Amino acid sequence: MPEPMGFYTDTTVCIGCKACEVACKEWNQLPAAGGGRRELSGDSYDNTRRLDGTHWRHVKFIEQFSEDRSDGRWLMMSDVCKHCVRAACLEVCPTGAIIRTEFDTVVIQADVCNGCRMCIAACPFGVIDINEASGTAQKCTLCYDRLQAGMVPACAQACPTQSIQFGPIRELKERAQRRVKQLHVLGEPRARLYGADESMLGGLNSFYLIADEPEVYGLPRDPKLPTRNLFKSAMLSTVGAAMVGLLALVSFRKHRMDRHA
Amino acid sequence: MPDTFFTASPHWTWWIILYFFVGGIAGGAVMLATLLRVLGKPEDQPIARLGYYLGVAGVAVSGLLLTIDLERPLRFWHMLLQSHTGRPMFKAWAPMSVGAWGLLLFGGFAFLAAAGAAAEEGRLPWPRLRLLAEGTLGRVIGVLASGFGLFIAGYTGVLLAVSNRPIWADSSWLGILFLFSAASTAAAALLLLATRTGHGASAAAAWLARFDRGALVLELLALIAFVVSLGAVGRVLIGFWGVVLLVGVVGLGILTPLLRPEPHVRAARLVLIGGFLLRTVVLLASAPIHAEGSGVTLR
Numbered sequence: 001m002p003e004p005m006g007f008y009t010d011t012t013v014c015i016g017c018k019a020c021e022v023a024c025k026e027w028n029q030l031p032a033a034g035g036g037r038r039e040l041s042g043d044s045y046d047n048t049r050r051l052d053g054t055h056w057r058h059v060k061f062i063e064q065f066s067e068d069r070s071d072g073r074w075l076m077m078s079d080v081c082k083h084c085v086r087a088a089c090l091e092v093c094p095t096g097a098i099i100r101t102e103f104d105t106v107v108i109q110a111d112v113c114n115g116c117r118m119c120i121a122a123c124p125f126g127v128i129d130i131n132e133a134s135g136t137a138q139k140c141t142l143c144y145d146r147l148q149a150g151m152v153p154a155c156a157q158a159c160p161t162q163s164i165q166f167g168p169i170r171e172l173k174e175r176a177q178r179r180v181k182q183l184h185v186l187g188e189p190r191a192r193l194y195g196a197d198e199s200m201l202g203g204l205n206s207f208y209l210i211a212d213e214p215e216v217y218g219l220p221r222d223p224k225l226p227t228r229n230l231f232k233s234a235m236l237s238t239v240g241a242a243m244v245g246l247l248a249l250v251s252f253r254k255h256r257m258d259r260h261a
Numbered sequence: 262m263p264d265t266f267f268t269a270s271p272h273w274t275w276w277i278i279l280y281f282f283v284g285g286i287a288g289g290a291v292m293l294a295t296l297l298r299v300l301g302k303p304e305d306q307p308i309a310r311l312g313y314y315l316g317v318a319g320v321a322v323s324g325l326l327l328t329i330d331l332e333r334p335l336r337f338w339h340m341l342l343q344s345h346t347g348r349p350m351f352k353a354w355a356p357m358s359v360g361a362w363g364l365l366l367f368g369g370f371a372f373l374a375a376a377g378a379a380a381e382e383g384r385l386p387w388p389r390l391r392l393l394a395e396g397t398l399g400r401v402i403g404v405l406a407s408g409f410g411l412f413i414a415g416y417t418g419v420l421l422a423v424s425n426r427p428i429w430a431d432s433s434w435l436g437i438l439f440l441f442s443a444a445s446t447a448a449a450a451l452l453l454l455a456t457r458t459g460h461g462a463s464a465a466a467a468w469l470a471r472f473d474r475g476a477l478v479l480e481l482l483a484l485i486a487f488v489v490s491l492g493a494v495g496r497v498l499i500g501f502w503g504v505v506l507l508v509g510v511v512g513l514g515i516l517t518p519l520l521r522p523e524p525h526v527r528a529a530r531l532v533l534i535g536g537f538l539l540r541t542v543v544l545l546a547s548a549p550i551h552a553e554g555s556g557v558t559l560r
């Protein structure tokens with residue numbers, strides 16, 4: 001069994017070229033949005049806007065400017081499925097379509113998925129959506145087909161700045177930690193890793209180096225598994241069912257006594 | 262910002278809203294029918310039979326709604342059997358998986374109960390099917406159908422909670438809330454059906470109206486607990502959906518039938534409208550919420 005593989009995305013060197021988006025679309029044969037009709041977001045140079053069933057990579061453009069725009073900076077982040085070690089989508093999928101591969105990545109099998117969309121609601125990062133072409137839920141496969149052939153995922157291969165790095169998770173983490181230290185020395189104290197340790201969903205096999213709070217990048221601070229609510233929710237409902245039964249019995253008895261009175 | 266705001270909507274809209282409504286009524290109706298069957302008198306039996314008919318019709322509609330809501334409807338059976346091996350597909354910790362089996366079992370027992378009821382009335386060409394409604398067998402079928410029916414009434418709220426979406430995953434009270442609402446809407450639907458078939462003045466119909474008031478009180482309490490449990494997230498309800506919740510669900514659907522229970526038929530209609538609106542608010546208020554990283558932020 002190969003060791004866990006994944007992505008380390010260093011957002012501080014991303015130039016927003018979107019080569020990863022294009023490479024992903026080409027390799028995975030994902031159709032253009034809106035049949036190729038160009039739609040502009042109108043408030044950002046980013047027109048992809050979000051990950052969905054036909055956009056498995058998305059370079060977010062975050063423009064941080066002062067009120068008079070005299071001071072500001074651009075943050076860019078190539079977003080993708082996080083391939084969580086404890087994956088919410090895999091946890092709730094009722095058909096078994098979502099599997100964990102030998103590379104410790106998470107893949108949705110298009111021939112099994114029936115499009116119930118439970119995984120879309122479960123993903124803490126809003127990564128998954130329906131691909132209208134297949135009628136199934138889809139997301140980044142971490143190029144499972146390329147990995148099986150010993151190749152690098154299309155996005156990582158296309159990235160011209162090595163913002164997206166692919167490799168064994170263990171190695172990537174060491175590299176990322178060295179980079180954070182370097183950035184701190186260079187005067188970027190906000191640099192930090194997101195999802196590189198096990199406290200976040202057992203670790204994200206696609207983790208990030210970011211230069212601000214997670215929320216700025218549209219990332220949840222403390223993503224959680226859906227089943228955190230299962231026990232309490234199911235217990236309350238069971239108590240509720242007992243109360244309904246009891247109410248029915250008591251009201252029925254009372255009603256019969258009133259009828260006899 | 263709450264962590265649930267960074268997630269995407271599963272596009273569960275009208276089919277699912279309708280399923281939550283119809284499935285709840287079906288589950289509750291079978292429970293009420295069984296109570297009338299097991300503890301009631303001979304004169305209560307017509308309404309018990311109506312409850313079973315309502316249950317089996319509701320479960321059939323439910324299955325249909327869930328299937329057409331799938332992006333790939335012909336693969337509905339992937340919920341029950343592993344498509345690669347044909348072995349049973351079941352995940353005890355995944356509410357949709359448990360729900361698929363629950364609906365199948367509820368449907369099966371509700372069908373047996375309804376078949377027994379129809380045979381009892383002489384509506385079927387196989388009079389021996391009366392056995393399904395009589396004696397111990399009839400009671401066992403009824404009790405099992407009721408158990409699965411109550412499960413169907415409540416698991417939908419648990420399913421929403423076991424996600425990461427705003428409102429749904431921010432509370433643990435949706436399951437019990439939907440369950441109480443299923444009880445109140447089931448009693449209302451059965452009461453309307455009884456009135457339409459000429460049993461509106463019966464003792465069982467009067468009991469249904471009384472039971473419904475109790476269920477509405479429970480529903481109101483659970484609704485308050487639900488809104489309180491949302492905490493700061495509850496602010497997303499300020500606006501259109503909050504007005505629908507307050508005026509439609511609480512005002513029209515709960516308080517009016519509680520304070521003005523006569524005539525029964527009007528009260529029952531309001532309860533049904535309120536129950537439908539409750540599910541509409543819960544699903545649609547959550548749908549548009551999505552925090553996006555891209556864009557301009559001033560600092």
